[in-house]
Amino acid sequence: MSFFGSSSAAPAKPAEDVKSAIVRQLQQEAAMANARALIGKINEHCFDACIPAPGSTLSSKESTCLSSCMEKYIAMWNVTSRTYIARVGQESKRLGGQDAAAFAAMATGSPEGSAGGLS
Amino acid sequence: MDPQSQVDISKLSETDKKELNQILSNEAQKSNIQQTVHHLNDVCWKKCATGKISSSTLDRAEEACAQNCVERWMDTNLSILKHLDALRGGH
Numbered sequence: 001m002s003f004f005g006s007s008s009a010a011p012a013k014p015a016e017d018v019k020s021a022i023v024r025q026l027q028q029e030a031a032m033a034n035a036r037a038l039i040g041k042i043n044e045h046c047f048d049a050c051i052p053a054p055g056s057t058l059s060s061k062e063s064t065c066l067s068s069c070m071e072k073y074i075a076m077w078n079v080t081s082r083t084y085i086a087r088v089g090q091e092s093k094r095l096g097g098q099d100a101a102a103f104a105a106m107a108t109g110s111p112e113g114s115a116g117g118l119s
Numbered sequence: 120m121d122p123q124s125q126v127d128i129s130k131l132s133e134t135d136k137k138e139l140n141q142i143l144s145n146e147a148q149k150s151n152i153q154q155t156v157h158h159l160n161d162v163c164w165k166k167c168a169t170g171k172i173s174s175s176t177l178d179r180a181e182e183a184c185a186q187n188c189v190e191r192w193m194d195t196n197l198s199i200l201k202h203l204d205a206l207r208g209g210h
Contacts, residue, residue, distance in 0.1 A: 018127060018128070018130055018131060018135075019131060019135050019138070019139055022128075022139060023139070023142055026142075026143070026146055027146065030146055030149070030150055033150070034150070034153050037153070037154070037157045038157065041157060041160065041161055041164075045161075045164055045165075045168075046172075049168070049171075049172050050172065065172050067175065068172050068173070068174060068175040069172045069175075070175075071175035071176070072168065072172060072174070072175055072176065072177060072181075073160075073164065073168075075175075075176060075177045076160055076163065076164060076167070076168065076177055076181070076182075076185050077156065077157075077160045079177065079182055079185045079186060080156055080159050080160040080163055080185055080188075080189055081152075081153075081156045081160075083185070083186045083189040083190065084152070084155065084156055084159055084189050084193070085152065087189065087190060087193050088152075088193075091193070091197070
């Protein structure tokens with residue numbers, strides 16, 4: 001599956017495929033939006049961290065810094081995601097919420113996958 | 120957009136529609152969580168990834184900082200809600 005969604009690959013479909021087509025497209029667009037948000041943030045923060053004084057070209061030092069920064073940002077994203085989801089699950093369990101199971105399921109699920117899918 | 124990606128929803132059965140609705144709200148919730156994580160990571164990166172970027176992995180201190188950052192952000196959030204509730208209850 002590609003991030004830059006090849007919807008052209010979808011052939012004409014019988015009625016029961018309609019549902020899975022919608023779901024697939026939905027998930028593709030969600031993954032795309034998530035990736036776009038991540039890239040935007042990485043650009044913002046890593047530009048700040050690695051290019052303090054923009055020169056006429058990108059130096060190799062800056063370029064190395066950008067690569068490290070990007071990986072580091074994604075690593076932190078995964079830590080943040082894990083911690084946040086664990087905490088929300090905990091809180092909703094404390095309040096006797098029925099969402100606890102859903103959050104617990106998500107903790108092992110997709111947020112990491114969508115970031116990991118970039119590499 | 121792409122005409123091939125247009126699908127005819129009217130062909131769906133009631134059960135399919137219900138299931139689709141469920142999937143849709145799950146995806147919406149997931150997307151909500153992801154957006155919060157983007158925001159949180161934005162905040163916590165500023166607080167925890169100070170100094171030069173010398174490695175592509177998080178060191179122990181940075182990871183602990185990120186975890187604390189999220190937990191304290193949640194504490195703040197809950198504390199504000201609690202206080203707001205108390206204020207409202209005072210009337």
